[in-house]
Amino acid sequence: MGYKKIKKDQLKALFGEFSKDYSLLVPSRSKGHVSFNPWDGDSADFAEWYRNTTIPPKAMFFPPVEEMLRFKKGEEGYEIEELLPGEGTQVIFGIRPCDARALKIIDILFSDTYKDPYYLTRRENAILVGLGCNEPCETCFCTSLDISPGESGDVDLFCTDIGDELLMETVSDKGEDLLSKMSGVSDASGEEESKAKELGESVKEKITREINTSGLLERMRSNFENREYWEGVSRKCMSCGICTYVCPTCHCFDICDENNKKDGKRVRNWDSCKLPLFTRMPMENPRHEKWRRIRQRYHHKFEYYPMNFDTIACTGCGRCIRECPVNVDVREVIGGI
C-alpha cells in the first residue's frame, strides 16, 4: 500500500472523528510540561512545536498509580474485585520512534513468564500513530541504538511531517484499518513519497551525539567491581528518581495494599532503584550506598536486560539527561566504561 497524506489543517477534523470512536491522546503542554493528554477538542498544532514529552508514553500503559483490585471482608472471607482496564481503544497520535521502540522493549518483560494483564490489555487496545522527528533534541542519541528518528516499524501507522501535510505509511493491520476510516486523506504523489524518505534519512545527520555500545557487555562486566569508577560518576547524583521515572523503559514497580477496617485496595505504583526505600518492603534495600544504586540502574539497562531479553533497555531519547537536575549524562557514564 502506497503512502497517503493529510493536510495539517485537516487534523482537527480528523481528531474530532477519532474522538467519537476512541480515546485520543495527543502531545500537549496543558499541564505545564509536555505529555500525552486526552485531546482537548481544539488544538492540533503539536507538530509545530513538539519534540518529545517529559513523561514517557509508558505512563499510558503502565500508569504511575494503578488500582489492581479491591477487597472487602464478607461473611465468608474476602471478596475480591479485579480492576482490569476497560475495553476501549486508545489512539496515541504523535509517538516518537524512540518511544515506540521503548514500548517494544518493555513488552518483552510484561509478556514474559508472567503475562501482565494490566499492561497487555492496554497495549492490545491501543493504536500507535508515530511521528518522525524532523528536529531532534540535542540530547538525542537514538541512532547509536539502532533506532532511526525518521522511520519506525514499532507503530501501527507512521507519519512524516513534510511541511503542510503529514505523509502516512501503514505499518500494521491496525494502522491500515485506522487509515481506511479516516476522511480527508488522499494518495501521496511519488515526489512527496521521496521527500518523506529523504527527510527520514537526512534527520539522522542531525543526531550528533552518540553512546559507545561496542563490546558493551564485556566492558560492563569487567568494570562491575570498579568501585572507584562508580563512586566517581555517582558523586554528583542527588539520588532522586527523576531519571527512572522519565525513562521510557524503566519499569520497576511497588505493590501496596491499603487497608481500612473492612475493605481496601491493592495499588501498583512506579518505583525506582535510585531511591533508598526501594525493595524495603520484602526485606531491605541491599544497596545502601548511592554508587551501588547507580551501578544497578546502568547495569540493568546495559547488561542484565540484554542478557535476559537480547536488547539494551535504552532508546537514546535523552530524557534522563534533560531532566536530571545535576546533568548526570548516561552517554558519559557508559562511554567512560
Add this chain to the structure above:
Amino acid sequence: MENKLKEEAGKLLKEGKVDYIIGFGKGTVKFRTSPLITNKEEDLDNLVINPFIANNLSRYPIELKSRVGIVVKGCDSRSLTSLIQDNKLNREDLVILGVPCEGVVDIKKVADQSKAEIDQITDINREGDSLAVQVNGSSKTIPFRDVVFDKCYGCAHPTPLEYDILLGSEVPPSLETEKSLKGIKELEEMDASDRWKFWKEQFSKCIRCYGCRNVCPACFCERCFVDVNMPQWVSTYATWQDNLVFQLIRTLHVTGRCSDCGECERACPVGIPLRSLQRKMVEEIKDLFGYEVGIDKDSPPVFTHYEATDPEDFIK
C-alpha cells in the same frame, strides 16, 4: 573570576588544605552547568563561572565527609551557613569560594522572551546588561535581568555572606522584591476554593520522584518521614492528596532553613511551582520572628530556641 577560581582551587588541592573541590563544570547540554566534584588537579581546568551556574552545591559536603573547597553564590552561602548552624557541617572543614552573583539565567524565560523553543536557541552571550540570543540563525537582544530566576529579583545578599576567598567584586542587593513575590501574591489573591483547586491540579501532576527533596540543602534528614514505612505516614503511591501532604510537611520542615535558592522548583520535572510555598514561609518567619536564614553562622536556628518576645497569638 573563572581564572581566579582555577588558581585558588589548584592551590587548595596542591597544598593539601582540602580533599575535594566542589564547583561548577561545563554541562553536557547547552546552557547548563553541572556540579564538578573532584580531588584531581587536572580536572580543575573544567571549572566554570557563567550565568548558568544554577545548582546549589551546599548539600555535597555533608555526603563527602571531607575537607572541601566549595563554590557558592549568595543564596548558596546562606544554605551552607544554615547547615553549619544545624551542625551538619563544620566551618573548619570548608574553604568557601564566594561568587558575587548578578543572577542566574532561567533558560525557560530566555525561550519565552525569544518566542522560541529551548532547542531552537543556538547560542547565548552576556554583553553587559544584555544577553545576545541566537535563534535559528537570527540574533535577539534581551535585557539580562528579564530572564533571571524569580528568586534572583528579591535577592538581598547576592554576594556570599560567608566566604574565605571572594572571587569578584561585591554585587549590590536586588531590590525588585515585588517582582520576586509576583507568583506568591497571585496565589494569595485567589479565593480559598480557587487556590485549593490550583494546588490540587498541581499535585495531581506530581510523580513523587523526590527531586525537590533530594536537591534541597535544607532537606538533610538521614531518614525522611516518607521513607518510614512502619508506621507509614504517607502512601508510597502518588495520589494528589498524599503528594500534597508530603509537600506541605516538607515545606514546614524546611521553614527556617530554606534560603529561597529555588532548587526544588528548578528540579521538578513536571513544573510544580514549589518555590512559592517555601517563599511564603520565608516571609512568614521574617514577619513573625524577624529571622532570615543563613545570615549568622553563630546564632541558633530559629526553631531551636525561643525568645520571650516571640509572638504567641495562636494560643487562644
